Amino acid sequence: MTKPLTLAEKVWNDHLVVKGENGSPDLLYIDLHLVHEVTSPQAFDGLRMAGRPVRRPDLTIATEDHNTPTWDIDKPIADITSRTQIHALRSNAEEFGIRIHSLGDVEQGIVHVVGPQLGLTMPGITVVCGDSHTSTHGAFGALAMGIGTSEVEHVLATQTLPLKPFKTMAINVEGTLRAGVTAKDIILAVIAKIGTGGGQGYVLEYRGSAIRSLSMEARMTICNMSIEAGARAGMVAPDQITFDYLKGRPHAPEGADWDAAVAYWQTLPTDEGATFDAEVFLDANTLDPFVTWGTNPGQGVSLLDVVPNPGDIADPNERAAAERALEYMDLTPGTKMKDIRVDTVFLGSCTNSRIEDLRAAAAVIKGKTKAEGVRMMVVPGSARVRLQAEAEGLDQVFKEFGAEWRFAGCSMCLGMNPDQLAPGERAASTSNRNFEGRQGKGSRTHLVSPLVAAATAIRGTLSSPADLEEGN
């Protein structure tokens, strides 16, 4: 009998081109390479210098997202460096024969929203991109990893990547989420539990009844933030929900290919008896909405909790980090999280900018009034998501509420375009990183779910939809 394997091991084994020996890494084949303007120019530069072609343009796709403007997209990009990068991507795509979706194109958007939307992301494949949030695609049961620019060049030239073996970690989430608690709360709680370094060297597999019942969008939210726990990748085993999401998408397999694919995909879930190198358990039944108080995604608590006291933290490094974080965030231990007032609410990013996220937030704010002085920015993940939202009238809900309805891109998640917070400004953000200065110099970020973002925009302080019902 063959050894029982985990999902990640199966996908890995099926992509082995050369098995590494004597400590050298395995050489893995890459099924899909996603490219954007920020981490690719130097890779193309390297190819040009060495006179190398792109080996498989037909397995490569580019989109503009990281620093594209979300207003006035029909005008020339004002920021010179952004414009330079965008133009470099366009000319590189042309020179090397790569498909590109530029600003204004109906398929343009955040690379991790575009891949799944086109049906290019599918179970059992390997996906890479020069962006750490490539882990998003693991929601389909793909092995999806963020890579650096040298590796981008390597994949462009060879369609393979030398990779070191990984360890496996099962994240078991059992139970049923209560109303108002979502995938974002699960992943923030997981990271708070295992820490920003807890996943290092591991591929995480999210399992259990709470995960199985999630939509593809929600699974993507969870896998997206695997990297915030330091993991190599995060995965969810493919099932009927995965197949239903994929079927009929532009690049999904058709006819006999579809049948062959599904037959293979059904063999992918982790075998009975397979062992993980580590296991983590989280009870979905008792989970509250989760928010961050500090400057790394692991510094999070229940929304019903208070800002922690660094003095209570045993580990000296973590304690010092907490002290520094509280100073940067201008927060006092013991303050109720719900008493923290924000200036801006950002709904967007590859974590939470899909149609389901917009629907959830719109349902909360519909007919409500935005808190005085709070700015809300809504940035759909892709041009398609924006169109879909408009077809459903969600744009009207956001506009009537007083939110800014913008064009697709990474936007304020990392503030590479003009969408930034001012120094000292505080945001409730559905994005993935609350690092110092991430959303603009001196910016203060609280990571939240779309539901919490929406409720916060109404009350002006960190809130969940439940707080609205109580009339608090």
Place this chain on the structure above:
Amino acid sequence: MEKFETYTGVGVPLRRSNVDTDQIIPAVYLKRITKTGFEDALFAAWRNDPEFVLNQPAYATGSVLFAGPDFGTGSSREHAVWALRDYGFKAVFSSKFADIFRGNSGKQGLVTGIVADEDIERIWQALESNPGLEATVNLVDKTVVVGDIRVDFEIDEYTRWRLLEGLDDIGLTLRDEKSITDFEAKRESWRPKTLPAKGA
């Protein structure tokens, strides 16, 4: 890529843990399209503080960095390695590195050595009590020497070999091109293809 065997340069004590890549190089510097010239971007936000270690003349020419645990977490940006390299750093030591950062470093000739927290603390104290003290990194016997402190560091064997030989990544892989071609011949037809483009 140049071969790395031994190197001696001024040691820099960076008394911070969880130094993420946004701190090593803020996103605003990622807009450049060149592969070099990122020395001004290194720790850009922190360098506004006159007290920051690299703003002190004794450490300003530093090239061997000693940092707290979880160095290089966060974004996969390779620019973090370029910024360290362009500033002049040849090696970074910490008790724990983020995986992507570590992978990126090996490819650019930057040594990332794992040293126990207590050794980092001893080296910090040595460097702080004697600013400008040099560190000697020996990749052949995997040691780093700072004053009278000599510690072994860990680095995986493959990366070490690559650094010692100064080998280019792509050239190495293309030695296996036949295996790649054979693999492609067997690739199932249901697997994704971006071309020809299909719209929704």
